[in-house]
Amino acid sequence: MSEHTHKTKPADDPSFRLPASLGNLAIPLAIGGAVLLVVGVLIGLMAGPGEGIGPQRFTMSAYLVAFTYCFSISLGCLFFVLIQHLCRAGWSVVVRRVAEILMLAIPALAILFLPILFASWSSQGVLYAWGYEGYAESHGVPGEIWTEKVRYLSSDWFTVRSIVYLVLLSGLAVYYFKLSRRQDETGEVTLTERMQARSGPAVMVFSLVTTFAAFDWLMSLAPMWFSTMFGVYIFAGSILAAHCAIAMVTYLLQAKGAIREEVTVEHYHDLGKFMFGFVTFWTYISFSQFLLIWYGNIPEETHWFYTRLQGPWESISYGLIFFHWLFPFLGLLSRHVRRRPTLVFAWAIYLLLMHFIDIYWIVMPEVGPSLGGAGGVLATLLLTSGMIGLYAGGILWYTRVNQVRVLAVRDPRLPESLAFENI
Amino acid sequence: MSLAIPQGLDNTVERPGERAPLVLGDSTYHTITESVSQIAERPPSAAWLIGFLISATLASWFGICIAYLIYTGVGVWGNMNPVFWGWPIVNFVFWVGIGHAGTLISAILYLFRQDWRTSINRAAEAMTIFAVICAGTFPGIHVGRAWLAFWLAPYPSLNLWMWPQFRSPLLWDVFAVSTYGTVSLLFWYMGMIPDLATFRDRSRNKWRRMAYGILALGWSGSSRHWMRYEKAYALLAALAAPLVLSVHTIVSFDFAVSQVPGWHTTIFPPYFVAGAIFSGFAMVLTLMIPARSIFSLEKLITVRHLENMCKIILATGTIVGLAYGTEFFIAWYGQVAEEKFAFINRALGPYWWAYWTMITCNVISPQLFWIKANRTIPWRIVVISIFVNIGMWFERFVIVITSLSRDYLPSAWGYFRPTWVDWSMLVGSFGLFFTLFLLFCRFMPVINMAEVKATLAGQLHHHHGDH
Amino acid sequence: MTDKQDKKLHGTYAEFDAVDTLLAACARVRDAGYTKTDAFTPFPVHGIDKALGIKPTRLPWIALICGATGTCIAVAMQVWMNTINYPYIISGKPFFSMPAFIPVSFELTILLASFGAFFGMLVLNGLPKFSNPIFTDPRFDRATDDKFFLYIDAADDRYDRAGVTKFLEELGGGYTQDVYDDDSSTSSPKAIWVVLGSVIFLSMIPLLLVARMRVTTSSQPRFHVFFDMDFSPAKDAQMTSSLFADGRAMRTDVPGTVAIGQFDEDLDFYTGIDFDALTRREPVRAAHLVRAIADEESDDAETAATDESIETADEPTDAAAEPEAAEPEVTGAPEVEDDTPWLEKNPLPITMAVLERGRMQFDIYCATCHGNNGRGAGLVHRRAQRILAGAWVQPSSLHQDTLYADVYPDGKMFSTISNGIRKMAGYSSQINARDRWAVVAYVRALQASQNATLDDLPVDKRDEIRKLQAEVKQRLEEQAEAERLKAEQAAAEKAEAEAEAEAEAANGEAQAAESSD
Structure with a gap:
């Protein structure tokens, strides 16, 4: 039977390395990204909407969108790696290294988090409105409530917490990456066992950090709003984006000549199924969150959605229903689509775009009722593409310099993954 | 030969790269047929008879209580202002939750290609259906005039000249639970068709052969039939997976769309689903471990199966714990006075005992599953899973009773006390559940023989091919 | 083979x-x-x-x-x-x-x-x-x-x-x-059909019974399985109950119950009486009044009958609150001097919003009898006339000299609205005090409107009113003209019809005479 026809190639086969054509893009992408980022910031500061700190606030929020977008992909990839170990998954070994490389961007992104941290110290409320000293008075929040709120939403605390989140996530990412790479050289089975044994507590740490990071970094943009589901919502978007990114990167690697025989249509089929599943999961979570708040109709909560149903945000809100759910849902419904790598690749790119819209829709309405005019939109796009350029360039650069293989060549479950077939 | 089937029954160690066997001993296709069929073919054992007698008595008592309730009115319950949703709704949510493991095992684990589901899915699906029957009873009699419960159906009434309100979450519940019951029944029955055919073909008695023959619908095992059957099974699994999530989500909507403090929180849908899976698996373990030893099924329901279920309990229990924590945190973070009070009242108010029972059983006791011995020694698993069942009943108690007994109007505050009818119905519903389950064990194939044989075939094939 | x-x-x-x-x-x-x-x-x-x-x-x-x-x-x-x-x-x-x-x-x-x-x-x-x-x-x-x-x-x-x-x-x-080919019998065993048939038949029986019951009528009283569900033991107003010692199903408020906002204003506001003046002039009556108001909630029949002090307190209350009880046009008795120091001035600031509120309340509660214009010809009165209700007394017109502010102070009118007068019931339980004052203000406005001249109006509105007056006048004239024309036409038609009838009658007689020939 077909399961035994796959023979593993030697571990130093060139097709397990990053193709040169991609590696050469690293420096241009990173430099181009940095330039775009700077240009985006400048345009945002000059052409951003509003008076006083308005343009600063707009630019910082756009920066947060860009940061969150890249960060959420890596975060989702970290979860992907952890859950594969937790479930002792066999099918995913051939694509797990791609996720591992993507998740390794977390420590690097921690540096790009610094501007957000600085912004949180502003007493003007640049980025986080709770930092503004006069917030309670200007928004009619009773004093006793506000005193309690700023116990949590204070810049000192925020800084401490953010550092804890980033250190924990970076620690997990680096630990799992290091062990997995060591296995490339030594092939120790005990490494897999160790990673499996620690994946349980690691997932617990991950879910706590994700929940609270989502509350701190995104939910607190609207200081008085709260939703217990918010962490799950952010997680749903991240894990979807991660599967899309894995499918997209794997396809690109194959297109450039790497891991051609190892990743088969069966793996794309599975990634496609997961993309379909997580599109549904995202819809389930976001619809439940909306329905409960809409039905309960309590002013403390509804204002978040109310803001997003005004002006241009309204069309984006409705757009999310159709383009983040209905369209990809119908598109990925068929097995025939999921078994065509090119189509899976196309849908992955599409969904990554929608993930950006989702993050944009979470962050930007808190800045103001408009999209920020042509200058604002341009600044947002430049910032995001700059950040993506930096992100992709950095990842490629690291992979090329450190000669990271794009396949976990000595994973004990690799034969199972190579032989994998969908029923 | 790298994948040896050990002679013992310990298959809990799995070295990466080698899959541990799921069918143990020197099992062949025929021994699988034998060990499952003999349960239904031999005369009932004394243990079965005693168990059946006890549970049938309790089930009859349940029936008597229902008749008494319908004749007298819902006042025989402890439901009283302000706790209008007393134990009936607690029991309803509890049983619906129990009913989640079956379809989860059949559908979601199927989609995730978890082969170990094959030994336990049949019994778990049966439990799903029986739990849904128990669950459906409670809102049915809670409506007061139970004989008019058909008014919930959107039928063109010549008397009422009105339609049900689809904007009410209680009607969503009717649709969700009845759809879930129907689809689970289809799923269960469809899965049984090949095994019923096995029973039919083994019958030497004419009547028995006829009865199983009718149930098996003339199944012949044709490959064309199998192909469509497997497709239908995969489709039903793909449909049942979101369905099973939707059911407890909608049950959580019953609470969460309202404005009652402690109920209106957005985490409810995923948290209820996790809790349902948690309690469902605990109930499966509670019943499967005794059944496995009574019917000598240790080679098919192996320790590995039990261990995997324990791990799922651990995972979902931890999710539930995280949800409790998040709720508490947001109650403080949100700074809404009523919400804050509701949560402090849960932990420190008059029902503190229920709250801490819940925390102990649901969050702390599953943590014992971190230790391997607790996941592999059957009696310990039973003890812990019974704790989980108790804890999950108390979770619903805490949600329903503490929030209602302390609503927005302090002058309406009260303390809920159950009556003997409440107690009888809780115990009686267990009687009904066990009665149905014991009948199922006696007359139906308790293990999905066809799928276990397929698992064995895969195992043999691997074993064979590695030479 | x-x-x-x-x-x-x-x-x-x-x-x-x-x-x-x-x-x-x-x-x-x-x-x-x-x-x-x-x-x-x-x-x-x-x-x-x-x-x-x-x-x-x-x-x-x-x-x-x-x-x-x-x-x-x-x-x-x-x-x-x-x-x-x-x-x-x-x-x-x-x-x-x-x-x-x-x-x-x-x-x-x-x-x-x-x-x-x-x-x-x-x-x-x-x-x-x-x-x-x-x-x-x-x-x-x-x-x-x-x-x-x-x-x-x-x-x-x-x-x-x-x-x-x-x-x-x-x-x-x-x-x-x-x-x-399988040559064994293909017919199913009879027992299956017998069992299946009887199950179907038996399960149809209840359905058929229900169906029959639904289409037949019976002179027998309905059989009540759940008697207390069909006949709810809940009590209606004024019914008796064996549950309470006093035998009444209706319960009164607990003594000392204070409604929300009940004491937001002073007593003057709730009674229409200037208590400072009353205390100066008649301290005993003032004290009784205050006590009576305080005890009003606990004032059920039993305690009132046994408690001397309250009974004595009631007397001046009645006299103060319903001084019109002795008004001449009803009783014919000599007029008793009303020396109550009524509030002369409406305590509410007279704004457009208050007047609008007053008009709303007036149109809801008062206009049914007094009429929207206050002339005492509301819907109820007109209905009473149509059905020739003998005991009906026409509601007072609010446009009498005796009801103008100079002789009938605002406070007195407030008290009348609150406590009723003659056949009119008190409205204190339907209209809250603030609204009653608003009604008083509105009634004053109504009174003013009925005696207003053009000079009372703001200058910029006068032309508009003049135009309206002219229009109305013209319309009235036109109507009168139309009426007249119509009457004339009717008379002409009648005459014509009579003439025709006469001619026909004559014709008929002639025919009858012919046929009889």
Whole structure:
């Protein structure tokens, strides 16, 4: 039977390395990204909407969108790696290294988090409105409530917490990456066992950090709003984006000549199924969150959605229903689509775009009722593409310099993954 | 030969790269047929008879209580202002939750290609259906005039000249639970068709052969039939997976769309689903471990199966714990006075005992599953899973009773006390559940023989091919 | 084998022990060109579809179509029932609430798609099929246990019995068998039909009874299974109850109950009396009044009858609150001097909003009797006249000299509204104090309006009123003219008709005379 026809190639086969054509893009992408980022910031500061700190606030929020977008992909990839170990998954070994490389961007992104941290110290409320000293008075929040709120939403605390989140996530990412790479050289089975044994507590740490990071970094943009589901919502978007990114990167690697025989249509089929599943999961979570708040109709909560149903945000809100759910849902419904790598690749790119819209829709309405005019939109796009350029360039650069293989060549479950077939 | 089937029954160690066997001993296709069929073919054992007698008595008592309730009115319950949703709704949510493991095992684990589901899915699906029957009873009699419960159906009434309100979450519940019951029944029955055919073909008695023959619908095992059957099974699994999530989500909507403090929180849908899976698996373990030893099924329901279920309990229990924590945190973070009070009242108010029972059983006791011995020694698993069942009943108690007994109007505050009818119905519903389950064990194939044989075939094939 | 020859041959099968040999055999059979083949296995064998050349099924499409039908039915049903046919406000949600319609739409989608998958599978597989010639051989029973069977149908073009048997044996089939028509009785045992029939019949009985009951009428009183549900023990107002010592079903407020906002204002505001003046002039009466007001809530019949102090306190209250009880036009008794120091001035600031509020309350509560213009000809009065109600006294016109502010202070009017007068009941329980003052203000405005001249109006409005007056006058004139014309025409018509009738009568007489000839 077909399961035994796959023979593993030697571990130093060139097709397990990053193709040169991609590696050469690293420096241009990173430099181009940095330039775009700077240009985006400048345009945002000059052409951003509003008076006083308005343009600063707009630019910082756009920066947060860009940061969150890249960060959420890596975060989702970290979860992907952890859950594969937790479930002792066999099918995913051939694509797990791609996720591992993507998740390794977390420590690097921690540096790009610094501007957000600085912004949180502003007493003007640049980025986080709770930092503004006069917030309670200007928004009619009773004093006793506000005193309690700023116990949590204070810049000192925020800084401490953010550092804890980033250190924990970076620690997990680096630990799992290091062990997995060591296995490339030594092939120790005990490494897999160790990673499996620690994946349980690691997932617990991950879910706590994700929940609270989502509350701190995104939910607190609207200081008085709260939703217990918010962490799950952010997680749903991240894990979807991660599967899309894995499918997209794997396809690109194959297109450039790497891991051609190892990743088969069966793996794309599975990634496609997961993309379909997580599109549904995202819809389930976001619809439940909306329905409960809409039905309960309590002013403390509804204002978040109310803001997003005004002006241009309204069309984006409705757009999310159709383009983040209905369209990809119908598109990925068929097995025939999921078994065509090119189509899976196309849908992955599409969904990554929608993930950006989702993050944009979470962050930007808190800045103001408009999209920020042509200058604002341009600044947002430049910032995001700059950040993506930096992100992709950095990842490629690291992979090329450190000669990271794009396949976990000595994973004990690799034969199972190579032989994998969908029923 | 790298994948040896050990002679013992310990298959809990799995070295990466080698899959541990799921069918143990020197099992062949025929021994699988034998060990499952003999349960239904031999005369009932004394243990079965005693168990059946006890549970049938309790089930009859349940029936008597229902008749008494319908004749007298819902006042025989402890439901009283302000706790209008007393134990009936607690029991309803509890049983619906129990009913989640079956379809989860059949559908979601199927989609995730978890082969170990094959030994336990049949019994778990049966439990799903029986739990849904128990669950459906409670809102049915809670409506007061139970004989008019058909008014919930959107039928063109010549008397009422009105339609049900689809904007009410209680009607969503009717649709969700009845759809879930129907689809689970289809799923269960469809899965049984090949095994019923096995029973039919083994019958030497004419009547028995006829009865199983009718149930098996003339199944012949044709490959064309199998192909469509497997497709239908995969489709039903793909449909049942979101369905099973939707059911407890909608049950959580019953609470969460309202404005009652402690109920209106957005985490409810995923948290209820996790809790349902948690309690469902605990109930499966509670019943499967005794059944496995009574019917000598240790080679098919192996320790590995039990261990995997324990791990799922651990995972979902931890999710539930995280949800409790998040709720508490947001109650403080949100700074809404009523919400804050509701949560402090849960932990420190008059029902503190229920709250801490819940925390102990649901969050702390599953943590014992971190230790391997607790996941592999059957009696310990039973003890812990019974704790989980108790804890999950108390979770619903805490949600329903503490929030209602302390609503927005302090002058309406009260303390809920159950009556003997409440107690009888809780115990009686267990009687009904066990009665149905014991009948199922006696007359139906308790293990999905066809799928276990397929698992064995895969195992043999691997074993064979590695030479 | 002779008996088998006159029966129809369906095909031949061979038995295999293992999956691998079966799969190899299937591939060989397929490669040999057989198309009408099948394998019978106890469990689904991976890879057999390819080995036998089985085409994929259409089942997913069936499920998809059924699911989409479910969605459409659910959405259409909910929109029809809750938005169009029976719009009813619930939870403050719009009639068309898509978010609230989603759960049920989802459930019905799943339900119908599941039906599609399950029943589609049965239909495509031709199940249920209780009679199958292949089951004739008892050895075939192991197809659901541990053996694998490969079958070649006789309808296959390449089928030839001896050749096929040999071929199957070559492939490793340990046991081969031909399938002939099953000659055992195809009729089902009678017992099944008897049981089935009686179950159906018995289950119909309650339904038939219900159906019969629904279409027949009976002179017998209805049988009440749940008596207390049909006849609720809840009490109506003024009913007796054995539950309480005083025998009354209605309960009074607990002594000392204070309604929200009851003491937001001072006593003057709630009574219309200037208490400072009253205390100066008649301290005893003032003290009684205060006590009476404080005890008003606990003032039920029993305590009032036994408690001397309250009874004595009641007297001045009545005198103060209803001084009009002795008004001449009703009793004819000599006028008692009303020396109560009524508030002269409305305590509310007179703004447009207060007057609008007063008008609203007046139109709701007062106008039914007093008429919208306050002339005492409201709807109730007109109805009373039409039905010739003998005991009816016409409500007072509010436009009498005796009711103007100079002789009838605002406070007194307030008290009248609150406590009633003659046949008019008190309105303090329906209209709150603030609104009663607003009504007083509005009545003053009404009175002013009935005696106003153009000079009372703001300058910029005068022209408008003049125009209106002219219009009304003209319209009245036109109406009068029309009336007159109509009357004239009617008179003319009547005359004409009379003349005609006369002529006809004469004509008729003439005819009668003719026919009688």
